[in-house]
Amino acid sequence: MNNFSSAKDSGNEMYQLARDLFPICRSITGDGVRQTLAALGAQLPGLRLHEVPSGTQVFDWTVPEEWNIRSARLLGPDGQVVVDFADHNLHVVGYSEPVDIELSLDELQEHLYSLPDQPDAIPYVTSYYKRRWGFCLTHRQREGLKPGQYRAVIDSSLEAGSLTYAELLLPGESKQEILVSSYVCHPSMGNNELSGPVVTAWLAKWLTQTKRRYSYRIVFIPETIGSITYLSKNLAAMKPVTIAGFNVSCVGDDRCYSFLPTRNGKTVADKAAKHVLKHIAPDFISYTYLDRGSDERQYNAPGVDLPVCSVMRSKYGQYPEYHTSLDNLDLISPTGLAGALNALQLCLTCLENNETLKVTVLCEPQLGKRGLYPTISSRGSAAAVANMMHMLAYCDGSRDLLSIAETIDCPMWELLDAVKNLKQHGLLEVVG
Amino acid sequence: MNNFSSAKDSGNEMYQLARDLFPICRSITGDGVRQTLAALGAQLPGLRLHEVPSGTQVFDWTVPEEWNIRSARLLGPDGQVVVDFADHNLHVVGYSEPVDIELSLDELQEHLYSLPDQPDAIPYVTSYYKRRWGFCLTHRQREGLKPGQYRAVIDSSLEAGSLTYAELLLPGESKQEILVSSYVCHPSMGNNELSGPVVTAWLAKWLTQTKRRYSYRIVFIPETIGSITYLSKNLAAMKPVTIAGFNVSCVGDDRCYSFLPTRNGKTVADKAAKHVLKHIAPDFISYTYLDRGSDERQYNAPGVDLPVCSVMRSKYGQYPEYHTSLDNLDLISPTGLAGALNALQLCLTCLENNETLKVTVLCEPQLGKRGLYPTISSRGSAAAVANMMHMLAYCDGSRDLLSIAETIDCPMWELLDAVKNLKQHGLLEVVG
């Protein structure tokens, strides 16, 4: 499980899929989600779709009615089209109820959403659990609206239907599992979110081609209600076996790397993620659990307690384009996506190879006679083998390899060849 | 127990009582202590006085003879009065034995005490356990003394009597106790000490008017010998039930806030005090137990181990006027006293409301349907409810509310309304 050299090459393919999926109007339910999951399924044989009927009780929540929208327009006093859903699906407040109404500009204002401090951005607004309708537009356009009678037409439906999600279960040598979760409910935006599902898909593709120690549970769900729904059906099975998890979101731009810990903060998932980021992006931004905002809120909730953290590029809420039409395909890039994929592959590589090792002889082994150590000793001659010697010095059966790599300040993946060598020479054995 | 808005209003009343008590000559025994306790008793119905006879063995110590003083004068070569106890009771060394003697200036010098580096201050000196007599005066005056014969007259008595202290026991819902201790042995000084007893009295008055979860033990004692005496009689009863304690001293000036921890340093008393000071006075001075110097020395002694810390304004030994006549009524102020009272009330508020809470549903509760969360989601909309959501995210039945408030960096008292609300909605329950 250490061939991740092709990660960067995958950047272009991931970006192409993001481009294909961009126009679809996704929400927490509806045909946009199904279309998106179908496209992911084309990449991931074995991806299984599930439909959970509206009205189903999921913990403290209820699966809402299914929302679909065909068209929406706001017409001005002269009959001209002011905003049109066909131009950008952010123009309509998510979960807007159907409407066909005439009203004055004043009356209209309380159904309009814009951002005074970002006058050229269309904001992303939703109202899932209270019936509303509304249009989102740039503040510049809003300020130019003339007094008079407007007509608002939204051809949507809110009806009994279902919430749709998909999962891919990849068995490994062990029944212990790693969870990878991303979400499919955001309409036309790039970093938050199309980057999450496409990087998750490529991570899954890589996993399917790899010898796996752990089993993997990969889920594509709508945010919040989706993870709650998923957990209400699967928590009992997941809780005893989940050793780590990653919520994959905001993994598309190329400005920085970000880390958001589990609530516990000290799980092996946290350790692996921080170890990877420290070595590949030393200036990564380390957030606290107080900065959470995606599905890790559900996975880490009291009583759920799954060790799910997030390895991100620019984090939701922390970049100016967040939740607006400016978070578009220009914001994300093949290198941004590939960088995130690589980081996540390294996290899984660390977890897959994390073992508690014990040296089999007392005192230092004589590596020289095995060709693993220089036979002539002069000043500094041991530099090249220092990491191997450091590792051996800590393989006492009480620490895992990840902790040792941290202690000796060496990327864990750079120790894997030495581990293999020393195991072959019978000098290292796995404990427990 | 959250009505502490009147704390500041109490400043003037407290200052008035300090003014009334200021002229009394207090010591570790004697009628000055009794007069002081009587005045406190007028404020605190239920305050009970105790007399412990001279000679009583209290742990490693013995209650000394009772000291009373009626007058004292030092007369100069020309018969003029050099210093007079009637002018300031600091003029006589505490526990001075009676004397009426003529002696030369040279002979007199070893009975005089002054401060060369504070030439206008009368120092506060005592000799409780070795018989001495002496006069304290300003260094300026001392330097002006002319050679010749002096007459020293001290009309005091050292006789079998008793040590006097007072206690007020306020029962609460629980038999678990909080100790509040202050001392009444300092003669005419302000911050150290009349501030302690008056603030303690007002804290006690506030407690009597409040629903109490915990029981309170409020004691007014002479320092050192008093706390040792009190513990020798009450430790067995206190030790199993005391969850926190506060030694109230140096709570009168308005220059800063100070904290001195318990010996353990990590008790709930320490946590509450530091939490309060961090939020109301972020630049408070944090001392260590090595800086101790008041009755917390006895309460925290090995084998006693009561979790008693100190929340102060300017700490004893750390301000220039300390233990001199300059520590007078000008040094303390109504706002200084009121600030300390408020800090202590907040400490007790934190302790009274500190519970281990557990959210009753899995995943985040749906607060929107209960009117506790906005129903429309756009950028940053959750800011107003962030603290409530943070708190819920940590209510996992393993942390107390004080720890959670620390983690989420929010004053604990600002969470109490949310706790009440969520309990009423059945979303939070108390654990253990």
Place this chain on the structure above:
Amino acid sequence: MNNFSSAKDSGNEMYQLARDLFPICRSITGDGVRQTLAALGAQLPGLRLHEVPSGTQVFDWTVPEEWNIRSARLLGPDGQVVVDFADHNLHVVGYSEPVDIELSLDELQEHLYSLPDQPDAIPYVTSYYKRRWGFCLTHRQREGLKPGQYRAVIDSSLEAGSLTYAELLLPGESKQEILVSSYVCHPSMGNNELSGPVVTAWLAKWLTQTKRRYSYRIVFIPETIGSITYLSKNLAAMKPVTIAGFNVSCVGDDRCYSFLPTRNGKTVADKAAKHVLKHIAPDFISYTYLDRGSDERQYNAPGVDLPVCSVMRSKYGQYPEYHTSLDNLDLISPTGLAGALNALQLCLTCLENNETLKVTVLCEPQLGKRGLYPTISSRGSAAAVANMMHMLAYCDGSRDLLSIAETIDCPMWELLDAVKNLKQHGLLEVVG
């Protein structure tokens, strides 16, 4: 065990012994080791020599053939002597096999060792476990070598023999042991290494004259193979009783103090060493276990786990003269050696006197009536007894004196008189 005032006086004697031993050609086996141990034995009655035959299996290693060398010369094209072992024993690669061969300068080059960046230093090179021969010389000399035929003559022997080490066992009141280990395998160098054996010898002499709570195991061994050999014979006996250990190396120069911890990092040996260095050399250099390089590698190896740390002057590998002819008698000094001896004596003094103490009375004892505390109280009067009072405040039967000394930031050895005093007054007792 607190008479270490003569430590500094020992500096000259130690330096003289180093001067005497300097010319001997030591290696990991051979007569040079025996000569060195004989000289140490003359200082240390009771020092016992051991011989372990070549071929003996010691953990993962095998005791090598014994090496002895009588003479060695490199002759130039004109027959002149280019380098001569008689001039400096670093001129020959340690464990060089016998040779008498003519070869061109080109062929010779691969048998020559020099340091381009230190052109006037002869490097120290060995090849214990692979047969080689070679000459070491200054780079300046090497660059002046003329083309032509050279003759290399090394009159050495590599034959079945034995590895020699010595040990001195000093019984104490307890069977618990402290290990002191140094090595005797370095040829003519000063800081690394003749300083180690001579300081160890003087430490041992001091211990023989001292009342000992602990038993001491003092060993003089060749590095690496020697400690491995010693452990293979003695680990079973040492492991249950060894409470601390010191690897004594690089203790001769006067430039700084250095500390290298045990692998565990938190043993009482580490605590004592850091406590001592903090107080006697606050700017000491604190290395980590990743900087290890001497026999602490074997003592701290997984499964061996002896708590052995190092208190040094300039650490091996960290000073420019290291492992060259520049590490000579000018680099070390009487004051350098005496400083190290003093530091190690203080470490042992701390360990010998480290007890868990408990005050025998509740609350503060009344020290005044025992003449241990001033009887008059005024501002700051308690300063002189502050450390005693601090110590008493922490003697709760749960902390050892070393931890208390750390907490109160006072050299532990400055508390020993107070401990003795308070024990005599029955106010302190030893716990457990």
